[in-house]
Amino acid sequence: MVYETDNKTVDDALERVFAGERLDRTDGLALLAQPVEPLAEAGAAVRDHFGDGTVDACSIVNAKAGNCAEDCGFCAQSVHFDTGIDTYEFIGPEKVLEAAKRAEHDGAQRFGIVVAEKGVSKEHRPGEWAEVLEAIRLVRDECALEIDASLGILTEEEAEILVEEGINHYNHNIETSPQYFPEIVDTHSFEDRVETLEVAKDAGMDLCAGVILGMGETPTDRVDAAIALQEIGISSLPVNVLNPVEGTPLYEQGAAISTEEIVKTVAVYKLLHPESRVRLTGGREVNLDPDEQHLPLEAGADGLLTGDYLTTEGQSPGDDIEIIERAGLEPNQEINEFDPETVKARHRDAAESSTDSTASTGAEPSDD
DSSP: OOOOSSSHHHHHHHHHHHTTTTOOOOHHHHTSSSSSHHHHHHHHHHEEEEESSSSEEEEEEEEBBBSOOOOTTTTTTBTTTTOOOOSSSSSOOOHHHHHHHHHHTTOOOOOOEEOOOSOOTTTTTTHHHHHHHHHHHHHHHHOSEEEEEEEESHHHHHHHHHHTTTTTEEEEBSSSSSGGGTTOSSSSOOHHHHHHHHHHHTTTTTTEEEEEEEOOOOOOHHHHHHHHHHHHSSSSSEEEEOOOTTSSSSTTTTOOOOHHHHHHHHHHHHSSSSTEEEOTTTTHHSSOOTTTHHHHTTTTTTTTEEEOOOOSOOOHHHHHHHHHHTTTTOOSSSSOOHHHHHHHHHHHHHHHHHHHHHHHHTTOOOOO
């Protein structure tokens, strides 16, 4: 396949990707130094060549919040930081199922069960482990969704059980490059993260592992993170952008990345991971203006996380569908067939009803 952007560095890389060659660190650094326009064209061309023209939506539930013993500097759920979030123990299988049904109703194809702690332990917390498995079974049996999980570190036995119960993707983000990781986390190492991913992969799960942009990392760190993910072997690459939470070490810094850098990074990630879904996830709403959110999709992204995040609100699934369509793409319906127009109308009506209610009472809308 021949595709030209009139940028030699980009076009040479694109030709090699289409020929089946895997780009390396040198390629990634050279590409990230190129202008945004040809990079975005190339990212879209790779997505169109290797993908199906759809954007895959996933949704998550924060099934156990706060009091995590780890000290990840971006995380509102760490017990080390006073962030004022609501904390709670595992919400139980029925509430997980309720969240999954809402996600199915809103057009998600995948549903992730997330537990905030170092690891859901079969040995040390057998009751919680059993509840997680029951939640997986309920979602598996009652929803047209693929089930993913983010449960922290895993033993080989635990990973094998999750596969038997039907977990498709295991999420465990690497967050940033190996060299910058110690600047963000002290309580565990980059290698610890990789080990968990390898355990999940060896058991038979696909991997969802990605990064957080804007934590003070360099462009080189962004490339090195993508190369580390190549070596691990992933099928979904979530791209978060830091949404600084008051009380965390990174709050005062703020998100240190521009729209152009986000779009360029997404495009380069697609060139480095042509057969993986590059997924827009947390922080996109606060770091990209509403009329910019389609730009990463136009640069090769072909997945997103829709609905709310772990401790912060997202935008409505109806808004996300409109952004997908603005980028000239369609929502994926491979697992969960749904009517996009119905989802958009439902959320539009809900927003109008909320506005009317606020106006009639004279109350100010809440930020909580």
